[in-house]
Amino acid sequence: MKPSRKSKRTAGKRKTSRRTPGRYWEIDAWRGVAIISMIVYHFTWDLWNFRLLPPDFNFFGGFWKYFQRFIAVSFLLLVGISLTISYRSAVRRQGNAAGLFPKFLRRGLEIFGLGLIVTAVTYFMGVGTVHFGILQLIGVSTILAYPLLRFRWLNFVLWMIFFAAGYFVYVAPIPVTNNYLLWLGLRTPTYNAVDYFPLVPWFGVVLLGVFLGNTFYGDKGRRFYLPDWGDLLPVRFLRFLGRHSLLIYMAHQVVLYVLTIFLSLAYYWWIGR
Numbered sequence: 001m002k003p004s005r006k007s008k009r010t011a012g013k014r015k016t017s018r019r020t021p022g023r024y025w026e027i028d029a030w031r032g033v034a035i036i037s038m039i040v041y042h043f044t045w046d047l048w049n050f051r052l053l054p055p056d057f058n059f060f061g062g063f064w065k066y067f068q069r070f071i072a073v074s075f076l077l078l079v080g081i082s083l084t085i086s087y088r089s090a091v092r093r094q095g096n097a098a099g100l101f102p103k104f105l106r107r108g109l110e111i112f113g114l115g116l117i118v119t120a121v122t123y124f125m126g127v128g129t130v131h132f133g134i135l136q137l138i139g140v141s142t143i144l145a146y147p148l149l150r151f152r153w154l155n156f157v158l159w160m161i162f163f164a165a166g167y168f169v170y171v172a173p174i175p176v177t178n179n180y181l182l183w184l185g186l187r188t189p190t191y192n193a194v195d196y197f198p199l200v201p202w203f204g205v206v207l208l209g210v211f212l213g214n215t216f217y218g219d220k221g222r223r224f225y226l227p228d229w230g231d232l233l234p235v236r237f238l239r240f241l242g243r244h245s246l247l248i249y250m251a252h253q254v255v256l257y258v259l260t261i262f263l264s265l266a267y268y269w270w271i272g273r
Contacts, residue, residue: 023243024222025230027081031245032238034074039252041068046260049127052267072134072197073205079138080145080155080209085217087149092219097150104146112139114250118195127257128194132183135249137197140183141206148210155211162204169200 041064048059058064083104091097115135122130148155168174169185176186185198216223229235241248 024085024217025228025235025239026226027078027085028239028242029230029235030074030238031078031242032240034071034078035241035245035248036238037067037071037074038249039256041071042253043256043260046256047263050260050264052260052264072202075134076138076141076202076205077209077212079141080206080211081213081217082209083142083145083206084149084210084213087146088217088219101146105143108139108142110139111142111246112136114246115139117250121254122194125257130193130195131179132198133193133195134197136183137199137202138206140199141203144203145206145210148207150214152211152214155207155214159204159208159211162199162201162207166201166204169198 044053044064045059047053048057053059087097087100087104090100090103112135115130115133115138118133118135119130122128148158166185173189174186176188179187179191181187182191182196183198185200187198230239
């Protein structure tokens, strides 16, 4: 017996129901790539920190320096793009933007709070200093970017301003005698942190993401053609990582650190035989 048209339509709905409404496969996949890159980078840092890599291994220059920049820029651009999509979706559901700010405020405070947990853990584990890391930046940026989410070119102009201001943070830093404004990018020459992303210039990258989000995505979805590769097995894996990126971020370094301790013990036991 042939299936009816109704059963065919039902099967089609089941086939597409695996995807979360309102999500774009390319954004989740890109975030998944950034997650994998981050894990590789942090695992390499742990190996370097435990002296399991050659003494002349240049972790803070060359490839690894720009690899770290790629990871950070990817996450921050995705924050801006995702904020615009979330904002448009909420406005479309309720017909206006009234009362939306508390949602973004709450989300920003939650992420900032997770950043404080990272600060506390790194302090008590003695593995470095984190006063204003990437989670603190994302939390603050989620709040500060809200009034700008409906604009396009204004965010591009603001990104250029933050980018230019970065000259006074990284190239020719303004001299200061304390670290009270390190969240803004002003710090003493001796300040050192394992995770440091001040508002200048990094908030500008989030605003560039807002510009890209308003350029390539609109009320009716994508403004460009993209093949539907979202259900390919490798892409599905990346999408899974992308959808759970915050949980992975919070858990991965603890797992990697414990793993590196065991590798370190095994290595020094082996060479001491």
